[in-house]
Amino acid sequence: MELWYTEKQTENVGITCKTSKTLHVEKTEFQHIAVIDTMQFGRMLVLDGMVQTTIEDEFVYHEMITHVPLNTHPSPKNVLVIGGGDGGAIREIVKHPSVERAVLVEIDRRVVEVSREYLPEISSGLDNPKVNVIYDDGIKHVKENPNTYDVIIVDSTEPVGPAVELFSGDFYRSVDNALKEDGLFVAQTESPFFNRDLIKHCYREISGVFPLTKLYLASVPTYPSGLWSFTMGSKKYDPESINSSSIPGYPTKYYTGELHKGAFILPRFVQDLLK
Amino acid sequence: MELWYTEKQTENVGITCKTSKTLHVEKTEFQHIAVIDTMQFGRMLVLDGMVQTTIEDEFVYHEMITHVPLNTHPSPKNVLVIGGGDGGAIREIVKHPSVERAVLVEIDRRVVEVSREYLPEISSGLDNPKVNVIYDDGIKHVKENPNTYDVIIVDSTEPVGPAVELFSGDFYRSVDNALKEDGLFVAQTESPFFNRDLIKHCYREISGVFPLTKLYLASVPTYPSGLWSFTMGSKKYDPESINSSSIPGYPTKYYTGELHKGAFILPRFVQDLLK
Numbered sequence: 001m002e003l004w005y006t007e008k009q010t011e012n013v014g015i016t017c018k019t020s021k022t023l024h025v026e027k028t029e030f031q032h033i034a035v036i037d038t039m040q041f042g043r044m045l046v047l048d049g050m051v052q053t054t055i056e057d058e059f060v061y062h063e064m065i066t067h068v069p070l071n072t073h074p075s076p077k078n079v080l081v082i083g084g085g086d087g088g089a090i091r092e093i094v095k096h097p098s099v100e101r102a103v104l105v106e107i108d109r110r111v112v113e114v115s116r117e118y119l120p121e122i123s124s125g126l127d128n129p130k131v132n133v134i135y136d137d138g139i140k141h142v143k144e145n146p147n148t149y150d151v152i153i154v155d156s157t158e159p160v161g162p163a164v165e166l167f168s169g170d171f172y173r174s175v176d177n178a179l180k181e182d183g184l185f186v187a188q189t190e191s192p193f194f195n196r197d198l199i200k201h202c203y204r205e206i207s208g209v210f211p212l213t214k215l216y217l218a219s220v221p222t223y224p225s226g227l228w229s230f231t232m233g234s235k236k237y238d239p240e241s242i243n244s245s246s247i248p249g250y251p252t253k254y255y256t257g258e259l260h261k262g263a264f265i266l267p268r269f270v271q272d273l274l275k
Numbered sequence: 276m277e278l279w280y281t282e283k284q285t286e287n288v289g290i291t292c293k294t295s296k297t298l299h300v301e302k303t304e305f306q307h308i309a310v311i312d313t314m315q316f317g318r319m320l321v322l323d324g325m326v327q328t329t330i331e332d333e334f335v336y337h338e339m340i341t342h343v344p345l346n347t348h349p350s351p352k353n354v355l356v357i358g359g360g361d362g363g364a365i366r367e368i369v370k371h372p373s374v375e376r377a378v379l380v381e382i383d384r385r386v387v388e389v390s391r392e393y394l395p396e397i398s399s400g401l402d403n404p405k406v407n408v409i410y411d412d413g414i415k416h417v418k419e420n421p422n423t424y425d426v427i428i429v430d431s432t433e434p435v436g437p438a439v440e441l442f443s444g445d446f447y448r449s450v451d452n453a454l455k456e457d458g459l460f461v462a463q464t465e466s467p468f469f470n471r472d473l474i475k476h477c478y479r480e481i482s483g484v485f486p487l488t489k490l491y492l493a494s495v496p497t498y499p500s501g502l503w504s505f506t507m508g509s510k511k512y513d514p515e516s517i518n519s520s521s522i523p524g525y526p527t528k529y530y531t532g533e534l535h536k537g538a539f540i541l542p543r544f545v546q547d548l549l550k
Contacts, residue, residue, distance in 0.1 A: 012314035039287035226501015265537030
C-alpha cells in the first residue's frame with residue numbers, strides 16, 4: 001500500500017508526496033501539527049495542512065530569511081525571530097559571529113517541543129546559550145520591547161489562523177518601534193506566482209513605515225510554486241549595497257555573498273507587482 | 276465531480292492540478308500527447324505524462340531558453356531550435372531584431388499541429404516569415420548542417436523516450452560542428468534539486484566540447500521542484516560579460532538585462548554540483 005500526503009496549495013493546485021510513516025499528529029490550542037516521513041524530502045513538519053519545513057529543502061528558506069538581513073546590518077547583536085518554532089532560523093542566526101542574543105517568540109509551545117523531538121537537525125540551535133525561547137504572542141512582544149533589536153525576522157505561517165495579524169500595517173509599525181534606530185526586519189511574503197495581491201499589500205504597507213523596502217526571492221521546492229518571496233523593511237542599511245567580500249565565512253548550502261545581491265534581481269513580472 | 280491531473284515528477288513527489296476539460300488525447304509514433312484545461316495554469320500540454328508547457332507559466336521557460344543565448348551573441352542571424360514543437364521558443368526568437376532565419380526541427384509533426392490548434396498564444400510565432408519548420412530528427416539535422424548556426428537551442432523533453440540522445444557527448448559534438456566559429460548553444464538540463472546526476476553529466480560532457488560552459492537557473496512552477504537549469508556551451512562569447520544596457524528592448528515578462536546576469540549567480544549547492 002502506498003500512502004501519499006497531498007497539500008492543496010491553492011484551490012486548484014497541490015503537491016503530493018509519498019510517505020513512509022506518520023510520526024506525530026496533534027491538535028493544539030492554536031493549530032493542527034503533524035510530522036511525517038516523506039520519501040522525497042525526508043521528515044516534514046505540517047501545520048494546519050501546510051508544509052512548513054522538510055529536512056531536504058529547509059536550508060533554502062532558513063538561510064535566506066536570516067543571512068540576508070544579518071549581513072545587511074553591519075553588526076547585528078540582538079536578533080528577534082517571531083514564529084519559527086522549528087528553530088531553523090535560530091540555527092542560522094547563531095552562526096553569525098556578531099550575534100550576542102537571539103530571541104525566539106513562538107505562540108505555540110508545542111511547535112517547539114515537537115520540533116525538538118522529531119526534527120533535531122533543524123531545532124538544534126535552540127540549545128545555544130545565546131538563545132532565549134519565549135512562548136508568547138509576537139505582536140505583544142514587539143509592542144512591549146521598544147528600541148531593542150537590530151534585526152527582526154518574521155518567520156510566520158501563511159496569513160490564515162494565528163498569523164493573520166503578522167501581515168498588517170499595525171504590526172509593521174510595532175516592528176519599527178521594537179527596532180533600534182538603524183534596525184531592519186524581514187518577513188516571508190509568500191509566492192509571486194500565486195499570492196500577488198498579498199505581496200503587493202505587504203510591500204505597500206511596509207513601504208509606508210520603512211524608508212527602504214526591498215523584496216528578494218529564493219527557490220523552495222515544497223512551497224507553493226517553488227518560488228518564495230521575502231520583504232525587507234530597513235531604517236538605514238541597503239541590502240543591495242553590502243560588500244560581498246566582507247561577509248563572514250560560516251558554512252551555508254544556498255546563501256553566498258553573490259547570491260545575497262542576486263536574490264534582489266527580480267523577474268520583470270515581480271518588478272511590476274511592486275510598482 | 277472534480278477531476279485532478281497528477282504528474283509524478285519523481286517516484287516520490289508529484290504536482291496535482293484541478294482540470295476543467297480534456298481537449299485532446301493522442302498516441303503518435305513518438306509519444307503520448309494530451310492537452311487539458313487546468314484551473315491554476317490554464318491550458319496545458321502534456322507529453323508522455325509530463326507537463327511541457329502551460330499558458331500561465333510558459334513565459335519563464337521560453338524567455339530564458341532564448342533571450343539568454345540570443346543576447347550573449349552580439350548578432351545572432353541564424354538560429355536553430357531542436358524540439359520545441361509548441362513554438363514558444365520560436366515566438367521569442369523572432370522578437371530579436373538581428374535574427375534573419377529561425378529553424379525549428381521537431382521530430383513529431385503532431386506536437387506542432389496540436390499546438391497550432393490548441394495553444395495559439397504559444398505557437399503563434401511559427402507563422403512568422405523568418406521561420407522554417409522541419410519535421411526531422413534533430414541529431415541528423417545538426418550532423419548534416421555544419422558551420423551553419425549562430426545559436427542552437429535544445430528545447431527537448433526529459434531524457435526519456437525520443438530525447439535520450441540529446442543529452443549525450445556525441446550530440447554535443449554534432450552541435451559544436453553545426454555552429455559557426457563564434458557560435459553558442461543552450462540546452463534545458465532539468466532540476467538542480469531532483470536531477471543532480473544529470474546536471475553533472477551534462478556539464479561535464481559540454482565542458483569537454485566547448486571552451487566556455489555555464490549553467491543558469493529560472494523558476495518554472497509546473498516543472499519538478501519549481502527550479503530549472505539551462506546549460507550553455509559557447510565557443511567565444513561569455514554570457515556573464517554582456518553589456519545589459521545594450522540589450523534590445525522587446526517586451527518580456529520574466530527576462531531583463533539584469534536578470535540575464537543574475538540567473539548565473541548560483542546557490543552554493545548548485546555551484547558544488549559543477550565542481
